[in-house]
Amino acid sequence: MVHTKSLTLIKNAQVFSPRPLGLKHLLVGGGQILQILDDIPSKISPIEMQVIDIEGASLIPGLIDAHTHITGGGGEAGFATRVPPVPLSDFTRAGVTTAVGLLGTDDTTRSTESLVAQVYALREEGLSAYCYTGGYHLPPTTLTGSVKTDIVFIEPIVAVGELAISDHRSSQPTLNELLKVASEAHVARLMTGKAGVVHLHLGDGDRGLSLVRQALSESEIPARTFNPTHVNRLKALFEEACELTKQGCWVDVTAFETGDVGYEPADALMRYLHSEYPQDKLTISSDGGGCLPCFDHHGKMTRMDFATASSMTEVLYTLLENGITLQDCLPFFTSNVAQVMNFHKKGQIQPGFDADLVILGADQRISHVMAQGVWHIFDHSIIKKGTFED
Numbered sequence: 001m002v003h004t005k006s007l008t009l010i011k012n013a014q015v016f017s018p019r020p021l022g023l024k025h026l027l028v029g030g031g032q033i034l035q036i037l038d039d040i041p042s043k044i045s046p047i048e049m050q051v052i053d054i055e056g057a058s059l060i061p062g063l064i065d066a067h068t069h070i071t072g073g074g075g076e077a078g079f080a081t082r083v084p085p086v087p088l089s090d091f092t093r094a095g096v097t098t099a100v101g102l103l104g105t106d107d108t109t110r111s112t113e114s115l116v117a118q119v120y121a122l123r124e125e126g127l128s129a130y131c132y133t134g135g136y137h138l139p140p141t142t143l144t145g146s147v148k149t150d151i152v153f154i155e156p157i158v159a160v161g162e163l164a165i166s167d168h169r170s171s172q173p174t175l176n177e178l179l180k181v182a183s184e185a186h187v188a189r190l191m192t193g194k195a196g197v198v199h200l201h202l203g204d205g206d207r208g209l210s211l212v213r214q215a216l217s218e219s220e221i222p223a224r225t226f227n228p229t230h231v232n233r234l235k236a237l238f239e240e241a242c243e244l245t246k247q248g249c250w251v252d253v254t255a256f257e258t259g260d261v262g263y264e265p266a267d268a269l270m271r272y273l274h275s276e277y278p279q280d281k282l283t284i285s286s287d288g289g290g291c292l293p294c295f296d297h298h299g300k301m302t303r304m305d306f307a308t309a310s311s312m313t314e315v316l317y318t319l320l321e322n323g324i325t326l327q328d329c330l331p332f333f334t335s336n337v338a339q340v341m342n343f344h345k346k347g348q349i350q351p352g353f354d355a356d357l358v359i360l361g362a363d364q365r366i367s368h369v370m371a372q373g374v375w376h377i378f379d380h381s382i383i384k385k386g387t388f389e390d
Helices: 088-092 112-124 147-153 175-192 210-218 235-245 265-273 310-321 326-333 335-341
Strands: 007-016 020-029 032-037 049-053 058-061 063-068 096-101 128-133 157-165 198-202 226-229 251-254 282-285 291-295 301-306 357-360 366-371 374-378
Touching (some): 007 357, 063 251, 063 282, 063 310, 063 335, 088 374, 096 112, 096 366, 112 128, 128 147, 147 157, 147 175, 157 226, 175 198, 175 210, 210 226, 210 235, 226 235, 235 251, 235 265, 251 265, 265 282, 265 310, 265 326, 282 310, 326 335
Parallel strands (some): 007 049, 007 058, 063 096, 096 128, 128 157, 157 198, 198 226, 226 251, 251 282
Antiparallel strands (some): 007 020, 020 032, 058 357, 291 301, 366 374
């Protein structure tokens, strides 16, 4: 099998780290990038090795999806609308090699326990997986009784979210309630080195990010603690969020359709690229497994779909089709996400980093995906599936 060799040599790769490194050769072993070579030594180790010549194709870091409902989202319209768990190949086909799971609207019938269990399941299947504690509502759904102790004592839990604000489905948190959650997350970050962010679901309410701006002006909690997502759902909200990056917040675009009221994700990223905002403070995520409900002005749901990880990859393709270079757009999907999530061995192609790699074919579409040194997609074929996939 193509994924069983102890060492892999990837020859003649145009490496984007995400900055361009030129034509290189990568030696991978033990789940890590061992060496990046300009030339291949005349004598290769006798240890069993797979050699793949990609003939100048682009080699990029595996994508990081830091907002995905790995246990399934939904539930707003009854128990039958609960989305099922996301299978392994939904991530790998999209080039996603690291996923961060969360609970959404339904933090009642779904639990932090089930979320952590699904993280471990994905890890057993070969994906790098982590999760948030909490959900839309306060008091937060936790495993140990508090946000701080969840982050400190439960290894896969790296932050809290998605806590909903400016949304009719939220618990309408006050400033003091938000600050208490943020302080626990911040202290947990200091204690552990984990992300320790408050990942904030933004609805389409008129208050927008006013609660976050209040928190920044009336407390000592660092701006990096507040991490709003879905910020492209309204045009005014996106502009408001971009201003927060000047203060040190990372903000997250979601790969969903917004219609005329918001910015489509590729449009949002291009606008940000062509701005003077700090280029390392914007990320994109899929909301995969989460439902995409539409509500009327009475708050009644009129229709529902659900998102997939591939929606994020389609945004990458759209950017490339619009002439954006890989080195300019890749950070939104890789290194920027690794930075805000404190994933120190993710998001870049460097010796010592995890061997999470994606090869793009001549058509700039995904042809191969390697997660932790193991091929999951090889020459467009899925060779590693989840336990209950066909």
